[in-house]
Amino acid sequence: MVSVAIMGxxxxxxxVAEILLTHKQKLFASIGEEIYIKKVLDLxxxxxxxxxxxxxxxxxxxxxxLEIRIVVEVMGGLHPAYEFVKRCLKAGKSVVTSNKELVAAxxxxxxxxxxxxxxxxxxxxxxxxxxxxxxxxxxxLVANIVDEVAGILNGTTNxxxxxxxxxxxxxRDALRLAQELGFxxxxxxxxxxxxxxxxKICILASMAFGKHVYPDMVHTEGITGITLEDVKYAEKFGxxxxxxxxxxxxxxxxxxxxxxxxxxxxxxxxxxxxxEFNGIMVRGDCTGDVVFYGKGAGKLPTASAVVADIxxxxxxxxxxxxxYWADGKGDNIINxxxxxxxxxxxxxxxxxxxxxxxxxxSIQSINxxxxxxxxxxxxxxxxxxxxxxxxxxxxxxxxLSTIRIGDL
Amino acid sequence: MVSVAIMGxxxxxxxVAEILLTHKQKLFASIGEEIYIKKVLDLxxxxxxxxxxxxxxxxxxxxxxLEIRIVVEVMGGLHPAYEFVKRCLKAGKSVVTSNKELVAAxxxxxxxxxxxxxxxxxxxxxxxxxxxxxxxxxxxLVANIVDEVAGILNGTTNxxxxxxxxxxxxxRDALRLAQELGFxxxxxxxxxxxxxxxxKICILASMAFGKHVYPDMVHTEGITGITLEDVKYAEKFGxxxxxxxxxxxxxxxxxxxxxxxxxxxxxxxxxxxxxEFNGIMVRGDCTGDVVFYGKGAGKLPTASAVVADIxxxxxxxxxxxxxYWADGKGDNIINxxxxxxxxxxxxxxxxxxxxxxxxxxSIQSINxxxxxxxxxxxxxxxxxxxxxxxxxxxxxxxxLSTIRIGDL
Numbered sequence: 001m002v003s004v005a006i007m008g009x010x011x012x013x014x015x016v017a018e019i020l021l022t023h024k025q026k027l028f029a030s031i032g033e034e035i036y037i038k039k040v041l042d043l044x045x046x047x048x049x050x051x052x053x054x055x056x057x058x059x060x061x062x063x064x065x066l067e068i069r070i071v072v073e074v075m076g077g078l079h080p081a082y083e084f085v086k087r088c089l090k091a092g093k094s095v096v097t098s099n100k101e102l103v104a105a106x107x108x109x110x111x112x113x114x115x116x117x118x119x120x121x122x123x124x125x126x127x128x129x130x131x132x133x134x135x136x137x138x139x140x141l142v143a144n145i146v147d148e149v150a151g152i153l154n155g156t157t158n159x160x161x162x163x164x165x166x167x168x169x170x171x172r173d174a175l176r177l178a179q180e181l182g183f184x185x186x187x188x189x190x191x192x193x194x195x196x197x198x199x200k201i202c203i204l205a206s207m208a209f210g211k212h213v214y215p216d217m218v219h220t221e222g223i224t225g226i227t228l229e230d231v232k233y234a235e236k237f238g239x240x241x242x243x244x245x246x247x248x249x250x251x252x253x254x255x256x257x258x259x260x261x262x263x264x265x266x267x268x269x270x271x272x273x274x275x276e277f278n279g280i281m282v283r284g285d286c287t288g289d290v291v292f293y294g295k296g297a298g299k300l301p302t303a304s305a306v307v308a309d310i311x312x313x314x315x316x317x318x319x320x321x322x323x324y325w326a327d328g329k330g331d332n333i334i335n336x337x338x339x340x341x342x343x344x345x346x347x348x349x350x351x352x353x354x355x356x357x358x359x360x361x362s363i364q365s366i367n368x369x370x371x372x373x374x375x376x377x378x379x380x381x382x383x384x385x386x387x388x389x390x391x392x393x394x395x396x397x398x399x400l401s402t403i404r405i406g407d408l
Numbered sequence: 409m410v411s412v413a414i415m416g417x418x419x420x421x422x423x424v425a426e427i428l429l430t431h432k433q434k435l436f437a438s439i440g441e442e443i444y445i446k447k448v449l450d451l452x453x454x455x456x457x458x459x460x461x462x463x464x465x466x467x468x469x470x471x472x473x474l475e476i477r478i479v480v481e482v483m484g485g486l487h488p489a490y491e492f493v494k495r496c497l498k499a500g501k502s503v504v505t506s507n508k509e510l511v512a513a514x515x516x517x518x519x520x521x522x523x524x525x526x527x528x529x530x531x532x533x534x535x536x537x538x539x540x541x542x543x544x545x546x547x548x549l550v551a552n553i554v555d556e557v558a559g560i561l562n563g564t565t566n567x568x569x570x571x572x573x574x575x576x577x578x579x580r581d582a583l584r585l586a587q588e589l590g591f592x593x594x595x596x597x598x599x600x601x602x603x604x605x606x607x608k609i610c611i612l613a614s615m616a617f618g619k620h621v622y623p624d625m626v627h628t629e630g631i632t633g634i635t636l637e638d639v640k641y642a643e644k645f646g647x648x649x650x651x652x653x654x655x656x657x658x659x660x661x662x663x664x665x666x667x668x669x670x671x672x673x674x675x676x677x678x679x680x681x682x683x684e685f686n687g688i689m690v691r692g693d694c695t696g697d698v699v700f701y702g703k704g705a706g707k708l709p710t711a712s713a714v715v716a717d718i719x720x721x722x723x724x725x726x727x728x729x730x731x732y733w734a735d736g737k738g739d740n741i742i743n744x745x746x747x748x749x750x751x752x753x754x755x756x757x758x759x760x761x762x763x764x765x766x767x768x769x770s771i772q773s774i775n776x777x778x779x780x781x782x783x784x785x786x787x788x789x790x791x792x793x794x795x796x797x798x799x800x801x802x803x804x805x806x807x808l809s810t811i812r813i814g815d816l
Contacts, residue, residue, distance in 0.1 A: 019551050019694060030550050030730055130695035132544040139543060142438050143427050143715030269701060272680045286427060286712035287538035290702035293677060294695060304694035307551030315730070322438055322723070 001034045002314045005062040007084060008075035009042040009055070012098050012125070015303030016072055016310075017051065023307070031314050038068055041075075063087055070313045072306060073097040082106055089113045089121060094317070096309040098125035098302055104199035108212035108327040120321050122309040127153065127200045128278050130301025131294035132308070137207060137282055138323050144284030146208040150246040150408050151280035152273050153200040155296040156184045156191040157223050157243040161261075162274045164231050165240055171226060183276050193222035194243060198259040201245030204280070205257050209249065211328035213257060219336035221260040230401055233346060233374040236366050239263035240271050244406055254332055256339045262406035263344050263376075270408050281408065337383030342405040345389065346374045349397035356397075359388045376405060409442045410722045413470040415492060416483035417450040417463070420506050420533070423711030424480055424718075425459065431715070439722050446476055449483075471495055478721045480714060481505040490514050497521045497529060502725070504717040506533035506710055512607035516620035516735040528729050530717040535561065535608045536686050538709025539702035540716070545615060545690055546731050552692030554616040558654040558816050559688035560681050561608040563704040564592045564599040565631050565651040569669075570682045572639050573648055579634060591684050601630035602651060606667040609653030612688070613665050617657065619736035621665060627744035629668040638754060638809055641782035644774050645752065647671035648679050652814055662740055664747045670814035671752050671784075678816050689816065745791030750813040753797065754782045757805035764805075767796045784813060 004020075006013050020027070020035055028034055039062050040046075040055045049055070059080075062068055071088040073095060075081050081102050088095050090113060097103065103110075103126045114121035124134045128151075137146070152158050156178055163174035175192065178184035190196045198220045205213045223243050234241050242264045247257040264271045269291045273279035278296030283289050295301040312321060345356070352373035353365040365375035377385070385402075393399050412428075414421050428435070428443055436442055447470050448454075448463045457463070467488075470476055479496040481503060483489050489510050496503050498521060505511065511518075511534045522529035532542045536559075545554070560566050564586055571582035583600065586592035598604045606628045613621045631651050642649050650672045655665040672679045677699045681687035686704025691697050703709040720729060753764070760781035761773040773783035785793070793810075801807050 015694075023551060023553065026553065027550065130692075131698055132540075132547075132549070135547060136540040136544050139540075139716060139720065141540070141712070141716070142435065142719050143431060143712040145431065145434065269680070272677070284538075284712065286423075286708040288703045288706075288709055290539055290700070292698070292700060294698035298696075300694040301696060304549070304551040304692065308547060308549070311550050312547065315727075319723075319727070 001036050002069055002317070003036050003038040003067045004070040004072060004310060005039040005041065005065070005068045006037060006072045006074065007041040007062070008073065009040055009044070009046060010074065010076070011299045012302045012306065013074040015299040016074060016306050019300070019303050019307045021050065027311065031311055033314060035310060035314060038065065059084055063091055068093060069317060070094045070096065070310055072310065073099055073102070074306065075099070076101070078102060078105060085110060086113060089117055089119060092117055092119055094120040094313040096306055096313060097123050098306050100126040100196070100199045100203060104202045104215050107203065107206055108325060111324050115320070115324060118320055120313050120316060122312060122321065122323065124309045125302045125305035127203050128280055128292065128294070129296040129298060130305050131278060131280065131292050131296065132305070133280050133292050134207065136292065137204070141282060141284050141287065144286045146249070146282060146284050148246070148248045148283040149201070149204045149208055149280065150244055150270065150406070151201070152242050152270055152278050153245045153280070153296065154191055154197040154243060155276035155278055156188065157197070158273065158278070159183050159276045160192070161223060161226070161241055161243065164226070164228060168228060170228060171224065192224055194220045194259045197243055197245045201247055201257060201259055205247035205255065206325045206328070208247065209255055209332070210325050211332055212325055213328055213333065214330070217330040217333055219258050219260070223261050225401060226261055227401065230346060230403060233366060234263050234344070237263065237344065237364065237376055239265050239405070241403065242270060244270070244408070246406065250334065254334050256334050258336065258339060260404055262404045264406050264408055268408045337381060337386070339382050340379050341382060342379045343377045343385050344374065344403045344405055345377070346400040347392070347397050348372050348400055352397050355392060355395050359392055409444050410477055410725070411444050411446040411475045412478040412480060412718060413447040413449065413476045414445060414480045414482065415449040415470070416481065417448055417452070417454060418482065418484070419707045420710045420714065421482040423707040424482060424714050427708070427711050427715045429458065435719065439719055441722060443718060443722060446473065467492055471499055476501060477725060478502045478504065478718055480718065481507055481510070482714065483507070484509070486510060486513055493518060494521060497525055497527060500525055500527055502528040502721040504530050504714055504721060506531070506714050508534040508604070508607045508611060512610045512623050515611065515614055516733060519732050523728070523732060526728055528721050528724060530720060530729065530731065532717045533710045533713035535611050536688055536700065536702070537704040537706060538713050539686060539688065539700050539704065540713070541688050541700050542615065544700065545612070549690060549692055549695065552694045554657070554690060554692055556654070556656045556691040557609070557612045557616055557688065558652055558678065558814070559609070560650050560678055560686050561653045561688070561704065562599055562605040562651060563684035563686055564596065565605070566681065566686070567591050567684045568600070569631060569634070569649055569651065572634070572636060576636060578636060579632065600632055602628045602667045605651055605653045609655055609665060609667055613655035613663065614733045614736070616655065617663055617740070618733050619740055620733055621736055621741065622738070625738040625741055627666050627668070631669050633809060634669055635809065638811060641754060641774060642671050642752070645671065645772065645784055646674050647813070648674065649811065650678060652678070652816070654814065658742065662742050664742050666744065666747060668812055670812045672814050672816055676816045745789060745794070747790050748787050749790060750787045751785045751793050752782065752811045752813055753785070754808040755800070755805050756780050756808055760805050763800060763803055767800055
């Protein structure tokens with residue numbers, strides 16, 4: 001019997017308890033031992049829970065219980081999650097978390113403590129919810145040198161963009177629908193401004209390239225500025241607009257990482273990932289492109305990923321899983337202005353296409369009545385693009401929007 | 409240092425050697441030990457290989473070398489692969505294989521020997537080439553009860569069907585192109601008659617449901633009968649034709665397994681998997697649908713999956729990975745006639761739609777000049793469908809083709 005504690009009994013935490021109880025037999029068959037929920041930490045009361053007698057409001061009861069070998073952190077937020085996880089690892093307990101904010105902010109430090117204490121710190125559920133991605137990337141792709149990771153990492157924004165693309169809804173209406181359906185929170189800023197997707201690409205980049213990438217090192221744009229006009233022009237250029245987290249290894253060993261909306265060509269595997277689904281593409285030197293697709297959030301999908309990590313901890317109580325990256329100072333990350341993209345521009349004015357062609361060279365353009373034009377450029381460093389777009393603006397062209405084009 | 413032997417130096421075998429040599433540093437960093445190729449078994453000579461001095465033509469040199477803890481079987485075919493693998497396992501060596509024919513034919517027996525000898529028998533590369541599927545299904549989805557697995561499991565047939573769908577090529581021409589490009593073998597029957605896809609769905613079904621499913625227990629149809637007319641009608645019904653291996657758990661605990669071409673709705677995640685790519689959908693009770701996509705074959709993709717298994721063996725020399733299923737007699741598999749599908753029919757004759765509607769109830773039909781009609785039926789047991797289609801035939805309708813419609 002392996003005793004575990006679950007810190008937090010919210011959506012994911014209650015899902016973890018549910019799976020451990022309802023899938024007891026299957027789990028026992030897999031690992032040959034019972035996983036026993038010894039304590040659940042929550043400040044609220046859950047008198048109707050089948051394990052109501054095991055709830056505690058006091059973290060000390062968990063940290064001081066020597067029988068508890070594995071602690072599950074599903075409280076969310078940075079504090080006190082960080083302090084609790086750190087103390088658990090230092091006390092020789094393995095920790096499993098679904099908390100992407102925690103991993104993105106303190107991953108390197110917590111992995112180092114886990115290494116020193118010879119315990120596991122696992123976080124499969126922190127990226128892609130129920131989609132297996134951390135473990136396959138870490139283990140199955142061990143024989144690959146990863147060149148690029150790109151994904152639709154946030155279900156809320158993908159739902160909103162899908163409604164704009166498929167049903168012609170305005171951004172505000174699509175957001176309201178997402179809130180009504182429970183896909184978006186009342187304060188949706190972490191989602192729609194790209195911070196959630198940024199945390200996830202930071203975790204994947206840290207793992208793929210071995211140095212911690214902190215969210216504030218990453219240029220991040222959300223989808224609040226995307227309009228129906230952009231969606232329609234994108235379609236004419238053979239693309240859909242998706243919020244993409246992407247990291248790419250450059251020839252000089254530096255990495256190029258960004259979170260931003262991008263035009264994704266119809267033929268890309270990421271173009272067909274719709275609604276609240278997530279999809280992650282890993283480009284390896286041996287495998288080529290591998291894509292993982294599924295529900296990126298939700299109670300049971302996320303909880304099942306947490307339980308898979310618990311099982312991995314149970315079967316590796318005496319052996320650490322190799323999952324590690326060093327701290328990073330951001331000196332391996334290129335400046336956003338050096339990052340190369342083909343660009344989409346929507347503008348208004350006289351002779352836009354002619355003026356744009358003079359500045360950008362060969363472009364593809366679509367004119368619509370009312371002196372409105374959309375055009376796409378070739379690849380160039382973002383800083384160069386901004387200089388040219390400023391010239392275009394000085395030349396009397398009103399720039400309505402600019403979006404990167406992903407070569408995904 | 410962990411010593412390994414590689415049996416077979418063909419496409420996959422030479423790829424395994426190449427990755428072990430070129431990715432030495434990364435592998436060392438991952439497992440903290442060197443993986444050393446001590447022997448390579450092949451009857452041919454490879455004087456230009458950087459490890460030419462380690463080649464042998466004699467299996468006994470491998471079996472009798474106590475330092476060799478892991479043996480890689482990438483010879484292909486059933487014999488002598490089966491005999492060699494069995495002897496290696498019995499000698500206490502872990503075995504990694506990419507040989508789907510071997511796993512589909514002898515998986516249960518070899519897994520049982522591995523269990524008794526407390527060694528590992530791993531075969532990630534046997535399904536989906538470079539796509540991680542065996543390990544994620546086994547580990548990450550341990551917290552799920554799998555309800556269904558369905559996939560495009562053969563790249564050759566998928567390439568042929570894609571050429572028919574996208575370029576309007578006839579089957580024979582597409583096959584010839586596949587052969588010219590090296591996607592199809594000179595004798596393509598294992599691919600185009602569905603046997604290769606069948607072996608793979610057998611492996612996934614055995615793993616998902618715990619009892620070995622042998623290929624001869626599975627109703628298998630290839631794509632040789634698919635015509636351009638079918639491809640075009642399918643499009644009108646909002647579908648593409650794909651060769652699908654599928655296994656589904658029924659409410660009574662039985663399983664429904666089949667390999668056959670199916671009409672796949674455009675909106676399915678499997679519909680957009682084109683050319684030589686593979687895609688596998690796993691439907692779990694907690695995760696919902698998870699899809700894995702990538703190159704299903706090829707030297708380096710397949711070899712990288714083999715190397716991931718070698719690494720797993722290295723880090724678990726003293727501990728067996730849980731991967732096991734019992735032998736099976738097929739008594740958990742329903743008869744193909746009980747298997748329920750909606751059906752597509754292409755036929756020729758007078759008043760086909762009227763006659764079909766009288767037999768099948770509500771149908772969707774498309775008439776084209778020359779008394780040709782295509783229609784789709786609702787779901788029914790296949791045996792019932794065949795009875796009705798025979799009646800239709802007796803009523804003067806010429807049945808040109810029938811294809812299942814997948815609810816994928």
